[in-house]
Amino acid sequence: ASLLVDENGSSHMDTPIGTIDNTAPVSYHPAGTTNGTISNDLVHSVYRLQGHDVTFDVTGYDATRQLVIDTWATYNGGSDADFVHGITSDAHGNVIIAGETTSMNIPVNAGVQSTSAGSADAFVVVMSEAGYLLWATYYGGNGYDAARSVHTNGNGNVVLAGHTDSDNFPVFAAVQYVRAGSEDAFVVKLNAIGARTWATYHGGDHQDQALDVA
Numbered sequence: 001a002s003l004l005v006d007e008n009g010s011s012h013m014d015t016p017i018g019t020i021d022n023t024a025p026v027s028y029h030p031a032g033t034t035n036g037t038i039s040n041d042l043v044h045s046v047y048r049l050q051g052h053d054v055t056f057d058v059t060g061y062d063a064t065r066q067l068v069i070d071t072w073a074t075y076n077g078g079s080d081a082d083f084v085h086g087i088t089s090d091a092h093g094n095v096i097i098a099g100e101t102t103s104m105n106i107p108v109n110a111g112v113q114s115t116s117a118g119s120a121d122a123f124v125v126v127m128s129e130a131g132y133l134l135w136a137t138y139y140g141g142n143g144y145d146a147a148r149s150v151h152t153n154g155n156g157n158v159v160l161a162g163h164t165d166s167d168n169f170p171v172f173a174a175v176q177y178v179r180a181g182s183e184d185a186f187v188v189k190l191n192a193i194g195a196r197t198w199a200t201y202h203g204g205d206h207q208d209q210a211l212d213v214a
Helices: none
Strands: 002-005 011-015 018-022 026-034 037-050 053-059 068-070 082-089 095-101 121-127 133-139 145-152 158-164 184-190 196-202
Touching (some): 002 037
Antiparallel strands (some): 011 018, 184 196
């Protein structure tokens, strides 16, 4: 992928799924609230390219005041319904989100499952500290699958927990290979580049859901 910063301090990255454009970060000193209106004193800031890393410069700020730097914000989804149920960050500042989607065209990259498999699939997306897509994947079978929580450790491994009524949920090195009830919990561990380490159903003969993971 190629990366550049233009004369306005905005960054642009060409990826296999298209170009990601980030306008220059918005930086400001919070100036308080007057009659219910929030006011801020804007501070000049731009992205800078240093080798293969994108950083930012802030000039003309008051070191004695609180400084807020809003570096990026983004949509993430496809043409149907997409829901984020969990968000976390790792030691490198990467942001990990997970949830469920009925879209057939969410942006995926370098993941274990490139297409939707059922009525709704779980998904996980990992973005860099600067807001660039590192990897993203669907994860699910032929039914309804939802990731309800996501956790990461110091090695960048990503653990998803949720629930599924799919009878062919993609398990690997599992504790439980077959769905036991109308809906089972699931736990999936992916490594730092999105490859699957293990995945399992976990449930009994009724309805089971995993709503959190730590």
